[in-house]
Every structure is written in structure tokens, then in C-alpha cells.
Amino acid sequence: MILRITSIQQDPSIWPIEASPGRAGPIPLLLAGILLVTGMLLTGCANVHQKDREFLSDPILQLTPDPQGAGLESHNLPRREGSAGGSSGSGGGCGC
Amino acid sequence: MLTPSSALRGASTRVRAALAFRFLPFLKAVVALGAIGIAVAPPSAVASAAESDQGVDLKYMYYWDRNGVWNHTPALAYFRKFASVWKFQWDQEVDAVSGASRRLGLRNIGRLADNDLKVDAITGASQQEFRHSEQATASYSNAGRNASASLYFSDENDYRSYSPSVSGSWDFNERNTTLGGSLALFLDDMHPTGRFSGEGGSREIVSLTASLAQVLSPLTLGSLTANVIRSTGFLGHPYNPAVTADGRMFTENLPNHKTSVAISGLIIQGFHLGERLGSLRLEARHYRDDWKMISNTADLQWYQYLMDGTYVRLRARGYQQGTAAFANEYYRGDEVYRTPDIRFYGFSSLTLGMKIGSGFPESWGESALLPDRWDLSYDHGMRNTKGELGGPGPMKHYQLFSKDESYIQGTFMVGLAFDL
Numbered sequence: 001m002i003l004r005i006t007s008i009q010q011d012p013s014i015w016p017i018e019a020s021p022g023r024a025g026p027i028p029l030l031l032a033g034i035l036l037v038t039g040m041l042l043t044g045c046a047n048v049h050q051k052d053r054e055f056l057s058d059p060i061l062q063l064t065p066d067p068q069g070a071g072l073e074s075h076n077l078p079r080r081e082g083s084a085g086g087s088s089g090s091g092g093g094c095g096c
Numbered sequence: 097m098l099t100p101s102s103a104l105r106g107a108s109t110r111v112r113a114a115l116a117f118r119f120l121p122f123l124k125a126v127v128a129l130g131a132i133g134i135a136v137a138p139p140s141a142v143a144s145a146a147e148s149d150q151g152v153d154l155k156y157m158y159y160w161d162r163n164g165v166w167n168h169t170p171a172l173a174y175f176r177k178f179a180s181v182w183k184f185q186w187d188q189e190v191d192a193v194s195g196a197s198r199r200l201g202l203r204n205i206g207r208l209a210d211n212d213l214k215v216d217a218i219t220g221a222s223q224q225e226f227r228h229s230e231q232a233t234a235s236y237s238n239a240g241r242n243a244s245a246s247l248y249f250s251d252e253n254d255y256r257s258y259s260p261s262v263s264g265s266w267d268f269n270e271r272n273t274t275l276g277g278s279l280a281l282f283l284d285d286m287h288p289t290g291r292f293s294g295e296g297g298s299r300e301i302v303s304l305t306a307s308l309a310q311v312l313s314p315l316t317l318g319s320l321t322a323n324v325i326r327s328t329g330f331l332g333h334p335y336n337p338a339v340t341a342d343g344r345m346f347t348e349n350l351p352n353h354k355t356s357v358a359i360s361g362l363i364i365q366g367f368h369l370g371e372r373l374g375s376l377r378l379e380a381r382h383y384r385d386d387w388k389m390i391s392n393t394a395d396l397q398w399y400q401y402l403m404d405g406t407y408v409r410l411r412a413r414g415y416q417q418g419t420a421a422f423a424n425e426y427y428r429g430d431e432v433y434r435t436p437d438i439r440f441y442g443f444s445s446l447t448l449g450m451k452i453g454s455g456f457p458e459s460w461g462e463s464a465l466l467p468d469r470w471d472l473s474y475d476h477g478m479r480n481t482k483g484e485l486g487g488p489g490p491m492k493h494y495q496l497f498s499k500d501e502s503y504i505q506g507t508f509m510v511g512l513a514f515d516l
Contacts, residue, residue, distance in 0.1 A: 047269060047270045047311075048272055048311045048312075048313060049270070050270070050271065053311065053314060054314075055315055055366050055373060056314065056317060056366070060366075060373065060374070060375045060409075061315075061364055061375050063309060063364070066471070066511070068153050068173050068187075069471075069473070069509055069511065072157050072169060072171055072509065073475075076159060076167060076169070076507065077507075078439075080159060080477075080505060081477060081479060082438040082439050082443070083415060083417060083445075084391060084439045084440065085358060085383025085391035085393075085417065
């Protein structure tokens with residue numbers, strides 16, 4: 001069934017929240033990953049001269065082709081989908 | 097008599113019916129958008145957004161879900177450039193929403209002359225309300241160095257938010273590489289009225305973002321973004337009480353601090369289909385926080401020009417999240433932390449979307465009153481609301497009906513762009 005993607009299961013027994021405020025063990029792993037991929041991006045490619053970037057300036061190859069639409073979505077989607085981390089939106093109205 | 101083969105046929109029919117129900121609105125939207133695009137797109141459209149010194153972008157977003165909840169959100173963005181390096185932008189947004197409570201599944205929230213009063217007595221949630229937000233941004237851009245500062249304000253009847261932010265980026269390596277960073281501070285205050293008056297409180301959110309974008313080839317661009325968010329203060333939601341096994345209700349109680357980290361990677365690969373430029377975009381995002389929430393997002397988009405200035409975008413987005421460590425289906429009532437908030441329970445969702453964009457006839461560009469470009473999009477979301485793998489599910493907390501295990505929602509957006 002297409003929607004039944006395996007979810008990450010949490011074990012409540014690992015939750016002494018008072019004992020571990022702010023604990024974020026996997027963060028070093030994430031930082032290592034960022035550094036690794038950053039190094040690959042910076043060293044693994046030759047420079048592309050400005051005159052060869054004609055296609056990269058096209059709107060459909062921009063990092064954010066529609067900033068206004070993306071902003072509306074990032075405000076609405078987490079609220080309506082009920083998601084905690086699927087969007088970069090972090091504040092600015094609770095929708096409640 | 098029920099035989100194995102007839103049972104299989106029955107199951108197959110049910111599966112087909114369920115799939116038809118979930119995908120039919122999306123297919124209808126695809127056909128409608130395609131027909132509108134063919135009818136409206138002129139043979140010779142304005143190629144794309146020209147570098148204009150002044151412009152207005154209008155957007156209208158309409159959200160619906162299967163229980164009659166809706167959003168109407170008109171938005172306006174006005175920008176003007178000065179002395180070729182300065183840019184000022186004003187963003188205005190208005191929300192008219194119904195069913196603002198996150199209690200998915202409650203029927204007919206926000207419909208006049210329906211069960212509004214009953215719903216409101218239980219949840220205290222707004223039946224219908226308005227929110228407005230404004231943002232002013234000043235940017236400086238010169239020789240690959242960019243800096244901007246903005247101030248955001250949002251207000252609704254029970255929630256107010258102020259947010260100053262700054263950002264900067266630097267192009268180097270023959271402008272093949274861009275390093276960027278931003279800092280945003282949200283000063284929010286939740287002040288419920290009516291039955292829940294006195295609940296709520298203030299919260300402070302600090303969001304720090306670092307990004308790296310790299311040109312990898314004449315048709316390839318990649319980027320990495322890392323985001324750390326620290327939230328402190330009242331992080332809960334007073335409207336939805338946690339429920340014990342014997343039906344007693346307790347106010348939600350959440351820790352007063354949270355640190356979350358998200359990392360996302362985006363790769364954009366351009367290509368030519370015949371003579372027409374297209375691009376594939378794949379974005380992956382991983383999120384985790386110290387409430388033990390983990391989520392993953394994958395978003396694949398295919399942009400394709402069909403004719404000069406007219407493109408279509410197809411999209412598939414998958415999302416899954418786990419359950420916060422303190423979230424349970426029922427509570428005893430003596431827990432330190434308890435929440436019925438559906439955002440802290442596991443689920444997965446799939447969103448399929450289509451967008452079409454084009455220009456108006458080039459002659460329209462001579463008048464400031466006529467738009468230069470338009471776009472139309474529809475995103476169809478299907479959410480598996482049932483708790484998974486035997487974990488705590490939000491079904492009972494949210495009084496969901498069994499058929500709401502697969503929740504259907506959709507978002508239309510229409511945009512007009514004016515080069516002034």
C-alpha cells in the first residue's frame with residue numbers, strides 16, 4: 001500500500017526527558033555528513049565559466065523557482081499536514 | 097458462499113475503489129490544469145521573468161480537506177530596486193481559515209449553522225478566523241555579495257508573532273560556489289480567549305541556517321542546507337486536552353525547550369527533451385529534535401518547457417515522521433509530559449502535484465495594469481493518519497473516524513506576475 005511507508009518507531013523507555021534536556025546525540029553524525037558532502041561539492045567538480053551558465057539562469061533551474069509560492073506552502077503545509085519537521089517554517093503564526 | 101477467489105475479488109474491488117477515491121481529485125485537477133494551460137497559453141508567450149526594476153506578484157491559495165476545512169489565502173509581494181544594488185520588498189498575506197484546530201477528522205468545522213458550537217465547546221478552537229502578516233525586506237547585492245534584513249509581523253485573534261531576521265551570502269570560486277547564512281528570531285505570544293483565557297504564553301524561537309550551493313556543470317546545481325532551531329517558552333497548544341483511558345482530560349504539558357536540527361540536500365539536473373529545456377529536482381530532508389522526533393522528506397519535481405515560456409511541473413513528495421518519546425495513545429494523568437497534538441505522532445504522507453506556468457501575450461507587457469505571467473498549481477495530499485507499527489496513534493485522541501485513516505487534502509494556487 002503506497003501510503004504505508006515504514007515509520008521510525010520510538011521506544012518510550014529511552015525517555016528520561018528530565019535527565020537529558022537538549023540531548024541530541026546524532027548531531028555530530030549530521031555535522032560529519034555535512035562536512036563530507038561539502039568537501040565533495042567543493043573539490044569534485046571543475047568551474048563552469050559564466051558564459052556556459054545560460055541554462056542555469058533559467059527559472060526552472062533556480063534553487064527556488066517560485067519564492068512566493070514556496071513561502072505560502074511552508075506556512076500552510078506543516079499546519080495542515082500536522083508535520084513537525086517537513087518544512088523550514090519555524091514560527092510566525094500557529095493556525096489555531 | 098464466500099470463497100477465497102471471491103474474497104480476493106472483493107478485496108481487489110475495495111482497493112481499486114480506495115485508490116480511485118484518493119487519486120480522483122488529483123487526476124481531475126491534472127486534466128483541468130492541462131485544459132486551462134492549452135486554452136490560455138498564447139502561441140508566443142513572454143519567455144520568462146525579465147529582470148525588472150519593479151514588480152508585483154499576486155498569489156491566491158485555496159486549501160480544502162475532505163472534512164470541509166478550508167483556507168483562503170491571498171498574498172501580494174511588491175518589490176522595487178534602487179541604484180541597481182538595493183532592493184526593497186513588501187510581502188502581505190491574509191488568511192481566512194476554518195478548522196484551525198489540528199483536530200483532523202472533526203466534521204464540518206467552520207461551516208455555518210452546523211456543529212460549530214459543539215466543536216468549539218470541546219476544543220475552544222477557532223471556527224473561522226482571520227490572520228494577516230506583513231514582511232518588509234531590504235536587500236543589498238553587489239559583485240556576488242548579498243545581504244538582507246527583514247521584519248515580519250503576524251497577527252490572529254489568539255496569536256501574535258514578531259520576527260526580525262538577517263541573512264547574507266557570498267559568491268566565490270568564479271561565482272560557482274555560494275555560501276550563505278541566516279539568523280531569524282521569532283518572538284511569539286499565544287493568548288487564547290474565552291474558555292481557555294489565561295492559558296498559553298510566550299515563546300522564543302531562534303533559527304540559524306547555513307547553506308552551500310555549488311554549480312556542478314552547465315546543467316547541474318547542488319545545494320546543502322543545515323538548520324538549527326532552538327525554541328523556548330510555552331511550546332504547547334492549550335486547546336486539545338490529553339485523554340486518559342477512563343476519559344478524563346488533562347491540559348497538555350510539554351517541555352519548555354526544544355532543539356531541532358534539519359539538513360537538506362537539493363540536486364537540480366537540467367536536460368533537453370528535443371529542443372525544450374527541462375529539469376529534475378530532487379530534495380531530501382532529514383529532521384530530528386531532542387523530543388526524539390525524527391522525520392524524513394523526499395521531494396521530486398520535473399519541470400519541462402512545452403513551448404516558449406510555457407512550462408509544466410509534476411511533483412511527488414513523500415514524508416514520514418516518528419512519534420515523540422512522550423506521546424501516548426492514552427495517559428494515566430500523572431505523566432510529567434503529555435500531548436494529544438497530532439504533530440507529535442507518527443504518520444506518513446504522499447503529495448502529488450502539478451503546476452503549469454506561462455506568459456501572457458507580449459503586447460500586454462506595455463501596460464502596467466495587465467499581468468505578464470501566470471501560474472496555476474494543485475497539490476493533492478494523502479495522509480496515513482493511523483499510528484504505525486503498533487505505536488501510539490492519534491486516532492482516538494483526535495476522535496478520527498476509521499475512514500480518516502487516509503486523510504485527503506488539496507491545495508490550489510494561482511499566481512499573476514506584473515512587471516512594472
